[in-house]
Amino acid sequence: MTNPHPQIHPHAAPARPEGRYEVVVVGGGAAGLAGASTLARARRSVLVIDAGHPRNAPAAGVHTYLAREGTPPADLLAAGRAEVAGYGGGIRPGTVASAERRPEGDFRVTLADGAAVLADRLLVTTGLTDDLPAVPGLADGWGRYVLHCPYCHGWEVRDRAVGILGTGPFAVHQALLWRQWSDRITLFLHTAPEPDAEAYEQLAARGIAVVGGEVARLAADGGRLTGVELAGGRRIPCDAMAVAPRFTANSGVLEGLGLEAEEQEMGGHVMGTRIPADPVGATAVPGVWVAGNVASLAEQVIGAAAAGVRAGAAINADLVAADTRRAVAAARTARAGAGALGGPAAAHSPR
Structure with missing residues (x-):
């Protein structure tokens, strides 16, 4: 039997240096929180940075969301934040001003107040704007x-x-x-x-x-x-x-990474703009994923959450592969060092 609202987190992500995370999620809506929860449950250090302007805030309730029918949007997000925190994830209010790749290969995410955090991977779930x-x-x-x-x-x-x-x-x-x-x-x-x-x-x-x-x-x-x-x-x-608004992707944070929104058409008519990505949210920039309405204009809340889960799982798999590469490289270095010294480690090389 599982506990849907964890109060303790014995399997929380390992501690990391302050200001550095394996994954930073930009945007705390359904997609971002679902992705963060997936990553936190995978014992990844994850931080959600949320500007606090959900697209569906004016609505009285969320609909076509299985078992959550009619839930006020603010209540759904509050429950999502609690779940992320329950698994050791971080939630930080704020607006992300920019994101850039550092020479070291990771990312610097800078907030509007000048603060910055570092991330090995990025998940951007900034949604869209309805232009009426x-x-x-x-x-x-x-x-x-x-x-x-x-x-x-x-x-x-x-x-x-x-x-x-x-x-x-x-x-x-x-x-x-x-x-x-x-x-x-x-x-x-x-x-x-x-x-x-x-x-x-x-x-x-x-x-x-x-x-x-x-x-x-x-x-x-x-x-x-x-x-x-x-x-x-x-x-x-x-x-x-x-009405039929024009849907404009909130993609400004991705511009510094070389990602630009593209127009999405239906029947020869431009419906709006989106960030192109593969089915799990991976973009053309290695290490950067997107999920929710920033990537899919017609996504409803439950679909955005599902996209966040898929992206979170894909990011974890990518990190597992990177962890494995580092472990293999370290093991080879250790064996080489032991062999140079004539130590016994060299005798245990796999045949």
């Missing part, structure tokens, strides 16, 4: 009645009047998708291209209303959306608005 369309009222309701993912929030607005703010070629797809949760869907074309005849036929068949013209603002009262006001002054009642 420039419509007054959108930002005020973000994460509450302004939504983007039906799998995250669709159940909570089921059977309600949901608007779709059209800003690109996927507006029709969004409207048809959200129709699964409510039969009261209105597609506001706003700046999206005019649907073709086939798209109009699909929308009509599903009972989705289409409203032309640009949206001027969202009207709210008491923290609730009351309507969508068009440029001409017409107001249409609405309970929630679905």
Whole structure:
């Protein structure tokens, strides 16, 4: 039987010189904490540096997270930090200003306050920024009645009047998708291209209303959306608005290491930027891994946590290989030294 909230840690990572860690994790969201927990359980010295600005902070609860349904984001992160600490990992509040490789081969991570720590490996889980369309009222309701993912929030607005703010070629797809949760869907074309005849036929068949013209603002009262006001002054009642932000990877800390974000497209449309990496998060820079939304734009919280676990395991495997290489080199040096002195160690060489 396992204890999900360890209070003692008899298998904590071996002590290291102050300011040096085997792994520094930049970002303390689901991906970062899951990766740190995996590494701490592997008895690695690990430090999580967290700026304290989680992407999902405005949301009331985390959804589609098995056995954690509806957990407030702050509570989920607090539990994650406690688990990392329970296995001997460190948590440090702060913003990382830069990371660079030293001539010795390790990394120096410098914080905004000027402090610095050293790391043998880096796991960057800095997430992304949701760049919302420039419509007054959108930002005020973000994460509450302004939504983007039906799998995250669709159940909570089921059977309600949901608007779709059209800003690109996927507006029709969004409207048809959200129709699964409510039969009261209105597609506001706003700046999206005019649907073709086939798209109009699909929308009509599903009972989705289409409203032309640009949206001027969202009207709210008491923290609730009351309507969508068009440029001409017409107001249409609405309970929630679905949008498609541009997803921008928070990749600044990686620039000093030579890693740049690349655009990610879907159907020929740029959805945002991400840091390219292999399936376990390894980047083109040896010793640097990424996990979560900084590497995968569509990752939900549970997926980000899973990515952190995969990256953590890959980092530990990489460190095991490095430890083994050093041990073999040390053993060979010892045998060579003993042989030069005529000592008995030379007689124990493997055949």
